[in-house]
Amino acid sequence: MAALWYFYNRAGNMLRPVAVRQIAELTGAKVQINSFDFKLDGRVRIYGLSIAPGDKSDFGNAILKIGRLDARFGLLSLLMRKPTLKKITIKDFDIN
Numbered sequence: 745m746a747a748l749w750y751f752y753n754r755a756g757n758m759l760r761p762v763a764v765r766q767i768a769e770l771t772g773a774k775v776q777i778n779s780f781d782f783k784l785d786g787r788v789r790i791y792g793l794s795i796a797p798g799d800k801s802d803f804g805n806a807i808l809k810i811g812r813l814d815a816r817f818g819l820l821s822l823l824m825r826k827p828t829l830k831k832i833t834i835k836d837f838d839i840n
Contacts, residue, residue, distance in 0.1 A: 760780040763780060763790070764777055767795070771795055772798050773796055773797055773798050773807065774797070774798055775793070775795055776794045776796075787817075788814070788815045788817065790812070790813040793808075793809070795808040795809075808840070809837065809838045809840075810836070810837045812834075812836055813833070813835075814831075814834075815829060815831065816832075817829055
């Protein structure tokens with residue numbers, strides 16, 4: 745049981761930088777994530793997502809700030825390392 749808990753926590757920690765990198769590549773902007781939770785059923789919850797212009801280092805000029813983003817991915821797509829987004833919910837956001 746302890747090994748499963750270790751893997752679960754490790755997977756969440758490893759996926760956070762992957763999410764930051766992929767969002768940055770898609771948007772051409774700088775990305776910051778405060779908190780990232782991954783569930784084994786394919787759910788992801790991101791708190792404090794900020795996207796700022798690529799030429800700025802200050803997230804005070806963020807184009808988009810999201811308080812909470814919930815996403816659900818297909819389990820098979822995650823296992824095949826080609827994530828398919830099934831549903832996305834965004835709460836508490838500001839667009840600049």
